[in-house]
Amino acid sequence: MPLPKVLVTNFNKNFTGVSATAAAVIAVQKNLLDIHLVGEPLPNCPVPISRKKATLISSEVDKYTGFTIWHVRRNEEMRTAIWVRDVLKKPIKIVFTSAAQRRHSAYPRWLISKMDLLIATSKEAANFIDNVHSVVPHGVSTDNFFPVLDRTQAWKNLKYGGSFGVACVGRIRPEKGTDLFVQSMLNILPKNPNMVALIIGKVENKHKRFKEKLVNKISNANLSDRIIFTGEIKADFMPKVMSAISLLITLPRYEGYGMTPLESLASGTPFVATKTGYFEEFSSYGKYGSVVALGDVDGASDAIISWLSKNNKLGDFSKSARQYILNNYSIEKEVNGIIEAYKSLLNNKE
Known part of the structure; x- marks a missing residue:
């Protein structure tokens, strides 16, 4: 029996970690399923439709299955899907993916309890919600992220200066440990004059003062030309960065899952991280x-x-790291796991 239409929601205008994981999955699913993106656009995905259009599509009863699948990943998306199913009485089944490795607060727990099928991204995440159907780890697109033959030239092409570089990627805020990255660079850069450190990510208004303090700290150390705030980098440019840097450094105080190490390893780049995610x-x-x-x-x-x-041995490391990702964390493995979860809904139409 064929699968029903799948509507994947993305209601956040910002390109977040959730957005990135959804985009990677949809980019593969679009060739396998009758799928629509609802809300905000994502790279390499179908042109999004409105919530109103999604509701109209959900009114059409699938002749084979009798329902449409809504795959949601955020509170607002769960709430909207519940409204469409329970108030507007549209024939839909709601699938929710959870990556959080901590207990949800009361309202999200209530929303999650109303889902038709739950997917967790890790065994740890599954411990914090009831009735998980499948554990499907996030995967990375190895078509987009791959090693380069000449890392030195790849770094030079980025035009950030120095002969090699490292990076942290994520929103500039305390939870992401941007200050810990800066402090580690203040420890290391003076002894490595050819090294440059990138801080990749945007800052929200509520964290601008946090960033200003970091900028001042860097300036006082006379390292403003070597610890560089790049701002947010477009998703299609990130593979070039990941394959050019010599090390990814991610030091968050909390992370639900954390995709960037997978992207770096697929690009042949090792990482240093804190014990979370x-x-x-x-x-x-x-x-x-x-x-x-x-x-x-x-x-x-x-x-x-x-x-x-x-650093001079990264050639051998790259081959091994990429094979490790291909074997364990490819986007194809994630997509296959999600599709198998969708199929289980066919056995429970009531």
Whole structure:
């Protein structure tokens, strides 16, 4: 029996980690399913339709299955889907993906309890919600993220200066540990005159003062030309960055899952991270990256120095890391897991 239409919601205008994971999945699903994106546009995805149009599509009873699937990932999206199903009485089934590795507050728990099918991105995330149907880890597009033959030239092409670089990627805010990254760079850069550090991500108004303090701290250390705030980088340019840097550094105080290490490994680049999200598993317990305790700047600095000392051996590392991703965290594996979860709805139409 064929699968019904699938409507995937994206109501956040900002391109977040959730947006990135949804975009990667939809880019593959569009060739396999009758799928529509609802809300805000995402790269390499179908042109989005409005919520009104999605509701009209949901009014059409699928002749094979009798329902349409709504795949949601955020509170607002759950709320809208519940309204369409329970108030407007449209024949839909709601699928929710959860990555959070902490207990949801009361309102999200209520929303989650109304879902028809729950997917968790890790066993840890599954521990925080009831009635999980499937555990499907996020995957990375190995067509978009891949190693380059000449990392030195790739870095030069980015035109940030220096002979090699490292980066942290994510919103500039305390939860993402931007200040921990800056402090580690203040420890390391003076002893590495050819190294440049990138801080990639946008800052919201409520965190502008946080960023200003970091800018001042960097300026006082005379490193403003070597610790560079790039702003948000377009999704289609990120693969070039990931394959050009020598090390990804991600030191959040909390992370539900964390995609950037997978993108770096697919690009042949190791990472240093804090013990949150799924980072320890991604590292294969130290083989492809280092994981340090939350807030441990000294430990992070030591790990960064250790990986940078192996900079001339990244060619061999790249081959091994990419194969590891292909075997364990490809986007195709994620898409197949999600489709299998969709199929289970066919056995429970009531």
